[in-house]
Amino acid sequence: MPADPQLKEQVERAIADNPVLLFMKGTPDMPRCGFSMRVVGVLEQVGVEYGAIDVLPALQPLREVTTELSDWQTFPQLYVNGELVGGCDIVEEMLESGELAELLGVEQPADTAAPEAHRILPGGSQQSPPMQVE
């Protein structure tokens, strides 16, 4: 289904207006999904200012918008300087490798211990949360 043009325009404007923007389930204070919560944790850890949009009130319409804009359907989605960086696992990997701090132009935080899921994988594999299609 094609995305709602008005919503798409709103999303494009939000991405353009916020150098760091997180589309998440719930809010930073009250995340409603573990993956969203982990990305909030990463952003808090690097100490960067960011905007957040709760996708739950319009999940399917927003999925259609991000599919058209970024070829990506699952949330959370982190945008930096207008571009989709990734979801939870890409963001966590980039935190650990220092790529995220570099991208955000901040100092690498001191404590970037790998989350449980990554420690068991040798060589720093990159994982995605499962893509779900309802």
Next chain:
Amino acid sequence: MADLDEIKRMIEAAVPGAEVELLDEGGGDHLRAIVAAPQFDSMKRIDQHRAIRNAVRERFEDGSIHALSIETTVLGSD
């Protein structure tokens, strides 16, 4: 229920030269793809994941895959 051999071939076709391991994580439709490829070296992570997911998009759409976890590594980097 996904045909793992077919899905592995779809990923291999989309990412030439890749080493692909495909695991059934439950029920035959929750899969994990572990993909190593030399060309990932010059690709953003998001594009690595896009390439793999788009390779098997048809199998999402027909319902044979419900969830796919993706792990990527650069082949030859270790």
